[in-house]
Amino acid sequence: MKAMVIAGAGIDKLEIQEREPEPLGPFDLRIRMRASSLNFRDLSMVKSGGGRPGLVPNSCGTGEVIETGAEVQRFNVGDRVTPTFFKNWIAGPPTVEGLSSALGAGRHDGCLRAEMVLNQESVVATPGYLSDKEAATLPCAALTAWRGIVEEGNLRAGQTVLVQGTGGVSIFALQFAKLFGAEVIATSSSDEKLERAVALGADHTINYRTTPEWAKRAREITDGRGIDHIVEVGGADTLQQSIEAVSLGGNIHIIGVLTGRVNDVAVSSIFRQNAKLHGITVGSRVMFENMIRAMTLHQTRPVIDQEFDFDDSRSAFELMERGGHFGKIVINLPR
Numbered sequence: 150m151k152a153m154v155i156a157g158a159g160i161d162k163l164e165i166q167e168r169e170p171e172p173l174g175p176f177d178l179r180i181r182m183r184a185s186s187l188n189f190r191d192l193s194m195v196k197s198g199g200g201r202p203g204l205v206p207n208s209c210g211t212g213e214v215i216e217t218g219a220e221v222q223r224f225n226v227g228d229r230v231t232p233t234f235f236k237n238w239i240a241g242p243p244t245v246e247g248l249s250s251a252l253g254a255g256r257h258d259g260c261l262r263a264e265m266v267l268n269q270e271s272v273v274a275t276p277g278y279l280s281d282k283e284a285a286t287l288p289c290a291a292l293t294a295w296r297g298i299v300e301e302g303n304l305r306a307g308q309t310v311l312v313q314g315t316g317g318v319s320i321f322a323l324q325f326a327k328l329f330g331a332e333v334i335a336t337s338s339s340d341e342k343l344e345r346a347v348a349l350g351a352d353h354t355i356n357y358r359t360t361p362e363w364a365k366r367a368r369e370i371t372d373g374r375g376i377d378h379i380v381e382v383g384g385a386d387t388l389q390q391s392i393e394a395v396s397l398g399g400n401i402h403i404i405g406v407l408t409g410r411v412n413d414v415a416v417s418s419i420f421r422q423n424a425k426l427h428g429i430t431v432g433s434r435v436m437f438e439n440m441i442r443a444m445t446l447h448q449t450r451p452v453i454d455q456e457f458d459f460d461d462s463r464s465a466f467e468l469m470e471r472g473g474h475f476g477k478i479v480i481n482l483p484r
């Protein structure tokens with residue numbers, strides 16, 4: 150069974166290895182993986198060496214059940230399934246055990262391999278209208294955006310949502326915000342990417358390179374009210390702007406630190422604005438299933454920028470490192 154492994158720190162240390170198939174427990178599924186998608190976190194793992202030699206990267210993928218354990222009842226051979234980001238967070242609030250079960254980190258190998266063995270509870274049924282490569286984009290980026298603005302933020306029609314940049318999480322947040330009848334402001338370093346965001350439904354755009362003080366512009370767009378939901382993926386370069394842009398009682402969904410960690414936070418501005426800061430770590434299987442129902446009803450299609458062959462996985466990580474993408478990057482897995 151072919152697996153892409155992290156053999157050291159750096160994209161050039163990714164290498165293909167041949168591995169023995171894993172044993173199948175009574176409640177397990179053997180899954181022939183079809184596609185995997187990249188997240189910024191996977192790139193960080195690859196660049197840092199992954200914490201342990203031999204880790205298979207990538208939290209996200211999708212495949213087909215090829216064998217079931219004796220006690221399996223949820224799925225049959227031939228079913229298309231998509232692993233959840235956390236193997237052990239099924240429902241309810243986050244737990245220490247659940248949050249330490251992420252795929253593609255620690256002792257849990259990820260999805261960049263030909264075959265996986267997972268407990269039947271650690272996957273969802275893949276929506277029939279999505280291709281394998283589309284479904285492979287959902288477990289981390291889509292669910293993170295969904296949990297922030299929908300599950301924690303209770304997004305309502307008529308509210309405003311600001312998405313930072315045009316990476317995986319932000320493009321899903323844009324799509325979900327439009328699903329809920331919200332007004333969307335998209336930011337990007339690229340006018341060409343902003344045009345693509347408008348084609349996806351963004352109502353307003355701000356180029357954060359030419360308008361680094363974008364909070365002021367966001368308040369102008371909303372007639373001074375400020376933004377109800379900010380998808381905060383930037384960290385050091387964006388959090389202060391987010392605090393200045395948020396509406397009274399509005400939500401900042403704290404998701405990423407693309408531009409580095411934040412050392413100084415304007416606490417007084419946060420309480421003056423009565424802002425709610427939601428720390429987000431992806432979501433549970435139940436949240437994933439909620440999201441899939443909404444996507445299926447509206448036939449929401451993930452935005453894929455480029456796809457790569459398994460043998461060319463390094464090029465996929467290099468594209469993400471350059472930030473050249475819009476939406477998601479996918480790797481097709483060996484047949």
Ligand SMILES: NC(=O)c1ccc[n+]([C@@H]2O[C@H](COP(=O)([O-])OP(=O)(O)OC[C@H]3O[C@@H](n4cnc5c(N)ncnc54)[C@H](OP(=O)(O)O)[C@@H]3O)[C@@H](O)[C@H]2O)c1
Nearest residue numbers: 189293313314315316317318337338405406407429430431
């Ligand atoms: N907490 C969680 O559960 C969770 C889950 C998923 C992701 N994350 C985190 O969320 C962040 C985004 O992840 P991702 O997978 O969506 O990454 P990604 O696809 O690599 O997104 C990269 C994009 O971010 C934008 N960006 C970079 N600097 C920016 C800035 N100063 N202001 C606004 N946008 C900026 C750029 O967009 P333009 O090219 O358009 O400028 C860039 O293309 C990462 O830090 C990731 O680790 C966290």
